[in-house]
Amino acid sequence: MMFYDFTYLLFIAPAIILSLIAQWMIRSAYVKGQQSPASLSGYAAARKILDAAGLTNVQIEQVPGEMSDHYDPRDRVLRLSSDVYHGRHLTAVGIAAHEAGHALQHAFGYIPLVLRNLAVPAASFGSGVSWFLIMAGILMNFKILLFAGIVFFSFVVIFQVINLPVEFNASSRAKQLLVEHGIVNQYEMGPVNKVLNAAALTYVAATLQSVMTLLYYILRYSGRDR
Incomplete structure (x- = not known):
């Protein structure tokens, strides 16, 4: 129903455009980074970073899929997609180092990560029930x-902002x-920067879309869209 509401489309249009730009940028940066060789594989780069920080207990696992890389703080496991795990290119080491960065945040008690982990249950529950309640509220007035x-x-918006x-x-x-x-010298950092900056832009776009959607819901609740 909301997608037939011009006001809603107007609210989220900037976020959608930004998301499309970010997806194009990350795909382009990912492919270009794959063409730039690195001295280590993604696995070896992550292992070196973790071991140097004393995190020898953090395991690294290979997982299927593309861009499925993540750090699991519950199991203290860094999971890398096959291309990143085995790849000896700048995209692989950049993504692997990013996920290793999350492991370091966890180990050293980085406060925003602590807050994010605390917010996960509320955000998961909120995303599951909010759409049903909002649609029911709008349809039944x-x-x-x-x-x-x-x-x-x-709760979802707060999680994404954190x-x-x-x-x-x-x-x-x-x-x-x-x-x-x-692992990478300063002259080779160009492709790494492009991949990580494009990935960051996708988070910005997702957060912006959630914020604007929340503002739209508030507008509907206030009745000022009529």
């Missing part, structure tokens, strides 16, 4: 349901550590 949906959806500094910091750590440990 039942404002209490719409209000409840807005509250639950705000997540931004976590991702930016992991990328910043990755860039520093790659040079610091001699």
Whole structure:
């Protein structure tokens, strides 16, 4: 229903455009980085960074899929997609170092990561029930349901806002550590920077879309769109 509402489309149009740009940038940067050889594979780069930080207990696993790389703080496992795990190119070491950066954040008690992990249950629950409550509230003109949906959806928005500094910091750590440990020299950092900056832009676009969607819901609740 919302997608037939011009007001909603107007609200989220900037975020959609930014998301499309970010997806194009990350795809382009990913492919170009694959064409630039690195001295280590993604696995070896991540292992070197983790071991140097004393995180020998953090395991690295290979997982299927593309761009499925992530750090699991519950199991203390860094999971890398096949191309990143085995790849000896700048895209692979850049992404692997970024995920290793999350492991370092976890080990050293980086506050935004702590807050993000605390927000995960509320965000997961909120994303599951908010759409149903909001749609029911709009269709039945039942404002209490719409209000409840807005509250639950705000948990998702809060999570995404908290997540931004976590991702930016992991990328910043990755860039520093790659040079610091001699995995990539400063003259080879161009493709790494492009991949990590494009990835960061996707998080910005997702957060912007959530924020604008929340504002749209609030507008519907206030009745000022009529």
